[in-house]
Amino acid sequence: MTELAPPPVTGCRGAPILKERGQREVFCGLTGIVWLHRKMQDAFFLVVGSRTCAHLLQSAAGVMIFAEPRFGTAILEETDLAGLADAHEELDREVARLLSRRPDIRQLFLVGSCPSEVIKLDLSKAAERLSAQYAPRVRVLNFSGSGIETTFTQGEDACLASMVPVLTETQERQLLVAGALPDVVEDQMLDLLEALGIGPVVTLPARSAERDPAIGPNTVFALAQPFLGDTHAALTRRGAHHIAAPMPFGEEGTTAWLAAIAREFGVSEERFDAVTEAPRARARQALARVSEPLKGRSVFFFPDSQLEVPLARFLTRECGMEAVEVGSPFLHEAIVGPDLDLLPAGPQISEGQDVDRQLDRARAARADLTVCGLGLANPLEAEGLTTKWAIELVFTPVHFYEQAGDLAGLFARPLRRRDALRLEAAE
Ligand code: SF4
Numbered sequence: 001m002t003e004l005a006p007p008p009v010t011g012c013r014g015a016p017i018l019k020e021r022g023q024r025e026v027f028c029g030l031t032g033i034v035w036l037h038r039k040m041q042d043a044f045f046l047v048v049g050s051r052t053c054a055h056l057l058q059s060a061a062g063v064m065i066f067a068e069p070r071f072g073t074a075i076l077e078e079t080d081l082a083g084l085a086d087a088h089e090e091l092d093r094e095v096a097r098l099l100s101r102r103p104d105i106r107q108l109f110l111v112g113s114c115p116s117e118v119i120k121l122d123l124s125k126a127a128e129r130l131s132a133q134y135a136p137r138v139r140v141l142n143f144s145g146s147g148i149e150t151t152f153t154q155g156e157d158a159c160l161a162s163m164v165p166v167l168t169e170t171q172e173r174q175l176l177v178a179g180a181l182p183d184v185v186e187d188q189m190l191d192l193l194e195a196l197g198i199g200p201v202v203t204l205p206a207r208s209a210e211r212d213p214a215i216g217p218n219t220v221f222a223l224a225q226p227f228l229g230d231t232h233a234a235l236t237r238r239g240a241h242h243i244a245a246p247m248p249f250g251e252e253g254t255t256a257w258l259a260a261i262a263r264e265f266g267v268s269e270e271r272f273d274a275v276t277e278a279p280r281a282r283a284r285q286a287l288a289r290v291s292e293p294l295k296g297r298s299v300f301f302f303p304d305s306q307l308e309v310p311l312a313r314f315l316t317r318e319c320g321m322e323a324v325e326v327g328s329p330f331l332h333e334a335i336v337g338p339d340l341d342l343l344p345a346g347p348q349i350s351e352g353q354d355v356d357r358q359l360d361r362a363r364a365a366r367a368d369l370t371v372c373g374l375g376l377a378n379p380l381e382a383e384g385l386t387t388k389w390a391i392e393l394v395f396t397p398v399h400f401y402e403q404a405g406d407l408a409g410l411f412a413r414p415l416r417r418r419d420a421l422r423l424e425a426a427e
Contacts, residue, residue, distance in 0.1 A: 022354025028147030032155025049113030164234035170214035179224030227306035247310035286405025
């Protein structure tokens with residue numbers, strides 16, 4: 001198989017992990033609805049929550065004034081409710097109103113949130129009851145986006161994991177790729193896999209309910225996102241086998257990801273090289289063009305998106321950066337282990353968050369670039385640190401060969417801006 005750069009003598013798998021449990025500074029799992037509703041064309045996400053939840057969604061996704069959106073909020077407040085029976089009735093009424101108005105909806109997700117009135121509601125019972133009522137036209141599922149239980153990207157994980165138990169059974173040998181990718185990026189991936197002769201390939205989530213994959217003991221699956229711990233567990237429970245691989249970020253990550261799948265499907269070395277040679281060269285060229293400002297610079301990751309480990313691997317090995325701390329809300333070794341193997345030993349690996357202590361470490365390190373959530377970025381910028389908002393990384397197409405340059409560009413831009421400001425100040 002194609003030569004990859006050798007792994008470091010000592011990688012970060014097995015390195016001591018600083019585990020922290022304290023105050024967190026991250027968005028909740030409702031945020032995932034913003035990209036999931038674009039991906040799943042016939043799904044509707046009904047957030048059972050408070051006005052805060054409605055505001056979060058509206059400001060994160062933008063209020064769609066002219067088109068009816070595919071998410072909404074059933075607002076439950078203490079004063080609205082005399083008891084749980086009323087809450088269930090209110091929810092049933094809300095769903096009936098929605099489905100009678102919107103015949104295009106095929107999948108309805110009831111999304112739980114934090115308010116105590118909502119936590120008392122058993123949304124899985126409600127989903128079962130409503131599914132029975134509206135089947136076969138509409139499938140009703142539930143998951144939690146609550147900030148108490150989930151961080152920002154876990155909403156997608158919870159959503160996909162909720163779908164796995166209801167997927168139909170198949171004995172077919174197939175590849176399932178899990179993780180919501182923008183359609184254009186997904187198409188690039190499918191083209192590469194097809195050129196390698198790998199198939200059939202199915203995706204979770206699919207673009208519509210009727211294209212939902214079947215699953216079974218002869219399904220092998222690869223993850224396109226590192227934050228899918230529950231989905232990984234749910235797919236494994238259905239008998240599918242995981243192909244562990246580095247995440248497809250950058251030229252190296254994409255090649256290693258494809259190579260792991262190609263090995264599983266017995267693709268010859270010649271064919272693999274023939275298919276990947278040109279896009280690899282394009283990715284390398286794009287990286288060489290864009291990554292100059294990153295070379296020799298240091299980076300500090302706050303835990304936010306769970307993309308941190310694969311991104312640190314990409315930035316250190318493909319862009320010449322040095323990682324100081326790589327924080328992640330969770331470290332699933334079965335998922336990020338291959339990226340940890342490639343990440344050269346040195347950075348502090350941390351899991352979970354105690355935000356004040358981590359801020360102290362970030363201030364002491366004064367890395368050239370600090371990757372963090374929106375809430376921390378402004379105060380750190382005010383202290384003279386250069387920051388990158390982690391949330392942009394899930395809203396921007398960053399996977400596979402053709403996006404390698406754009407991914408490096410996301411990190412290079414704040415450094416170029418900072419360099420330009422310094423130059424101006426010096427003149
Ligand atoms: S943190 Fe809780 S209350 Fe706030 S928007 Fe998220 S789910 Fe709603």
